[in-house]
Amino acid sequence: MNILKKDFIFKDINKLKGVGPQLSKYLKKRKIEKIKDIILNLPYSETDRSKISKINKLEIGKIQTIKVTVKKLNFPRIRNLPNKILCEDETGKIDIIYFNSREGYLRKIFPLNGQVIISGKTNYYKNKYQITNPDYVTNLENQDYVVKNIPKYTLTKGINEKKYRTISEQVTKNLPVINDWLSEDFVKNNNLLNWNNTIERLHNSNDSKENNSKSYRRIVFDEICANFITLSENRKRIKKIKKAKSFQEIVSNKIIKSLPFNLTKSQINTYREINEDLKNKIRMFRIIQGDVGSGKTIVSFLTISNVIESKYQCALMAPTEILSRQHYKLAVNIFRNTNFKIEYLSGKTEYVKKKRILENLEKGKIDLIIGTHSLFQKKIKFKNLGFIVIDEQHKFGVRQRLELAKKGGNNCDVLLLSATPIPRTMMMSLYGDMDISKITEKPSVRKKIITYSKPEKKINDLWDYIKKQIDEKNQIFWVCPLIDESKILDYSSAVNRFNFIEKKFPKKVGLIHGSLNKIEKEKILNKFLKKEISILVSTTVIEVGIDFPNANLIIIENANKFGLAQLHQLRGRVGRGIKQGICILLFKDGLSKNAIKRIKTLKNSDDGFYIAEEDLKLRGFGDLTGYQQSGVKNFRFADPVIHNDLFLLADKYVSQMKENINSKKFSFLLKLFDKAEIINVEEI
Numbered sequence: 001m002n003i004l005k006k007d008f009i010f011k012d013i014n015k016l017k018g019v020g021p022q023l024s025k026y027l028k029k030r031k032i033e034k035i036k037d038i039i040l041n042l043p044y045s046e047t048d049r050s051k052i053s054k055i056n057k058l059e060i061g062k063i064q065t066i067k068v069t070v071k072k073l074n075f076p077r078i079r080n081l082p083n084k085i086l087c088e089d090e091t092g093k094i095d096i097i098y099f100n101s102r103e104g105y106l107r108k109i110f111p112l113n114g115q116v117i118i119s120g121k122t123n124y125y126k127n128k129y130q131i132t133n134p135d136y137v138t139n140l141e142n143q144d145y146v147v148k149n150i151p152k153y154t155l156t157k158g159i160n161e162k163k164y165r166t167i168s169e170q171v172t173k174n175l176p177v178i179n180d181w182l183s184e185d186f187v188k189n190n191n192l193l194n195w196n197n198t199i200e201r202l203h204n205s206n207d208s209k210e211n212n213s214k215s216y217r218r219i220v221f222d223e224i225c226a227n228f229i230t231l232s233e234n235r236k237r238i239k240k241i242k243k244a245k246s247f248q249e250i251v252s253n254k255i256i257k258s259l260p261f262n263l264t265k266s267q268i269n270t271y272r273e274i275n276e277d278l279k280n281k282i283r284m285f286r287i288i289q290g291d292v293g294s295g296k297t298i299v300s301f302l303t304i305s306n307v308i309e310s311k312y313q314c315a316l317m318a319p320t321e322i323l324s325r326q327h328y329k330l331a332v333n334i335f336r337n338t339n340f341k342i343e344y345l346s347g348k349t350e351y352v353k354k355k356r357i358l359e360n361l362e363k364g365k366i367d368l369i370i371g372t373h374s375l376f377q378k379k380i381k382f383k384n385l386g387f388i389v390i391d392e393q394h395k396f397g398v399r400q401r402l403e404l405a406k407k408g409g410n411n412c413d414v415l416l417l418s419a420t421p422i423p424r425t426m427m428m429s430l431y432g433d434m435d436i437s438k439i440t441e442k443p444s445v446r447k448k449i450i451t452y453s454k455p456e457k458k459i460n461d462l463w464d465y466i467k468k469q470i471d472e473k474n475q476i477f478w479v480c481p482l483i484d485e486s487k488i489l490d491y492s493s494a495v496n497r498f499n500f501i502e503k504k505f506p507k508k509v510g511l512i513h514g515s516l517n518k519i520e521k522e523k524i525l526n527k528f529l530k531k532e533i534s535i536l537v538s539t540t541v542i543e544v545g546i547d548f549p550n551a552n553l554i555i556i557e558n559a560n561k562f563g564l565a566q567l568h569q570l571r572g573r574v575g576r577g578i579k580q581g582i583c584i585l586l587f588k589d590g591l592s593k594n595a596i597k598r599i600k601t602l603k604n605s606d607d608g609f610y611i612a613e614e615d616l617k618l619r620g621f622g623d624l625t626g627y628q629q630s631g632v633k634n635f636r637f638a639d640p641v642i643h644n645d646l647f648l649l650a651d652k653y654v655s656q657m658k659e660n661i662n663s664k665k666f667s668f669l670l671k672l673f674d675k676a677e678i679i680n681v682e683e684i
């Protein structure tokens with residue numbers, strides 16, 4: 001035994017015996033870069049070599065183990081003929097065949113008249129048993145190494161089981177003894193295992209195949225904890241002391257009174273939460289989650305006016321030109337009776353104007369700057385930035401959020417607006433470092449979108465209806481089937497559909513798809529916005545957040561290809577004005593039970609949070625699309641559906657420690673899951 005030191009396992013894989021440059025290249029392809037990655041590379045199954053079979057009982061085509069006497073070695077001198085070793089036991093004879101093996105080596109491992117253990121896949125050729133290139137040949141003394149269940153790992157070209165074992169067992173058989181970060185009681189009460197036993201079992205039993213075995217659940221728990229602790233540490237770093245903002249809500253109260261509607265309860269609550277944060281001595285780091293159309297924008301404008309009142313500058317960013325322009329127009333309108341100075345800045349702003357804006361920002365002559373992410377650039381300097389609002393950003397990673405918070409400076413509060421309700425487990429994993437406000441209600445004036453489903457073969461029933469819509473000056477989104485992940489196929493289906501519809505309604509149809517660049521896309525969206533066209537055919541991406549108040553019908557083809565949450569997002573594009581929104585889901589025949597359930601859920605509910613949970617339940621985590629970039633998919637072991645309880649447990653466990661997480665205690669865990677760099681935990 002040669003127990004490894006704790007810090008040794010965080011070294012490069014090439015520090016292991018027998019791992020040279022070539023092998024380490026192969027291993028890195030399997031994401032095994034550091035020695036500890038061997039620990040995390042779990043076997044997917046086992047090979048049973050534990051039974052010694054008699055030759056006459058061998059089963060063809062299976063991996064088996066035999067104990068035989070070497071009778072004859074045959075090394076033909078003719079090229080391309082294999083070397084052949086004849087062996088036997090008391091029940092029969094077998095040929096062991098080698099291609100490309102050296103004679104000296106074979107003579108050594110097959111001593112004439114000696115007994116050997118051989119394990120490999122058997123076949124039958126010309127009335128005789130054979131094993132070609134056996135996996136293992138060993139003398140009887142070392143048979144324990146072979147005659148047993150051997151874990152099976154996913155390997156790449158260039159590494160076979162035997163080779164991988166010589167590397168992996170240096171680690172898995174000599175695990176460093178860890179001072180477990182979970183107490184014995186905690187482990188026992190929650191039906192887990194201690195760390196060393198866990199790793200031991202995961203590599204030497206079927207546990208890793210069963211995602212509810214004690215050991216598998218323990219490693220899942222560890223992974224979730226590593227994630228939560230990282231978020232918690234991130235939060236500590238961001239939520240630092242700042243100067244409290246002070247304001248009397250003078251302007252914002254006036255605005256609230258002048259609105260043509262009453263704020264919903266959810267909006268008021270969220271608004272209050274943000275005001276508290278602004279007045280607090282600790283920096284705000286908050287996200288508003290609310291469905292499309294739930295009224296996040298107005299809430300953010302009200303808070304912006306409070307920040308301006310407290311004599312700070314504000315920056316509002318949105319991902320696209322159109323969306324940010326829409327915000328700008330709205331801001332100018334909402335703040336029309338104030339003396340706030342508002343400017344718009346994007347990559348397209350002309351040079352002279354840009355220069356003037358930058359100067360004024362630095363001099364503090366602008367109160368609110370609205371724009372695209374180009375506001376992030378280094379050269380943009382503020383006199384006293386106090387508030388950053390970022391709309392439609394659910395794709396900021398932990399590290400980016402940290403950078404964002406830094407960018408604003410010490411007195412800057414940060415607010416994100418996200419229109420993608422996500423299940424609770426994901427919420428915790430993604431935004432655990434932020435405070436969360438949820439807007440769950442919709443403005444009461446908004447009518448629930450009516451959702452129909454229709455078989456695709458009845459598509460011709462639609463044209464009269466669409467014609468009527470166009471005559472009434474309504475606008476229509478037409479979402480093309482998602483054929484597969486291939487952009488080219490999705491594109492061609494969209495083009496075909498566009499041509500088809502264009503024939504029926506000449507000059508009234510526009511097309512956008514993934515291969516257009518941002519400028520081309522925005523041009524067409526603008527045409528739609530200005531009502532120059534009535535139907536917008538598109539592949540999945542219709543920009544989130546843009547208000548098309550005149551669009552009231554959305555048709556989604558091959559709707560069962562989309563996830564529930566995605567369908568909900570899509571239908572949220574319509575019904576944002578006064579007209580009743582309608583969504584028609586077109587389906588191919590032969591819907592699965594699951595698909596039928598999903599349609600029902602969608603027809604019955606318009607609560608994005610509920611739908612997100614159902615989506616997760618119905619499809620399972622593995623099938624969820626749309627979250628790839630979000631970071632939740634980065635879990636290697638944890639599955640938010642199967643391990644829901646462990647997410648809750650980890651949440652409780654980590655939040656109990658609150659601000660007092662002993663990062664030393666967890667540094668091994670954080671390094672194991674590559675989290676240490678994110679939060680710079682010092683060496684062990």
Ligand code: ADP
Nearest residue numbers: 261262263264291292293294295296297298443
């Ligand atoms: P979100 O950004 O959450 O998708 P918006 O803020 O763009 O939603 O609001 C969508 C529309 O609803 C806007 O036209 C807005 O003026 C309107 N709106 C916002 N709050 C209310 C409310 N409480 N009652 C009625 N309409 C509202």
Ligand code: MG
Nearest residue numbers: 296297391545
């Ligand atoms: Mg919005």
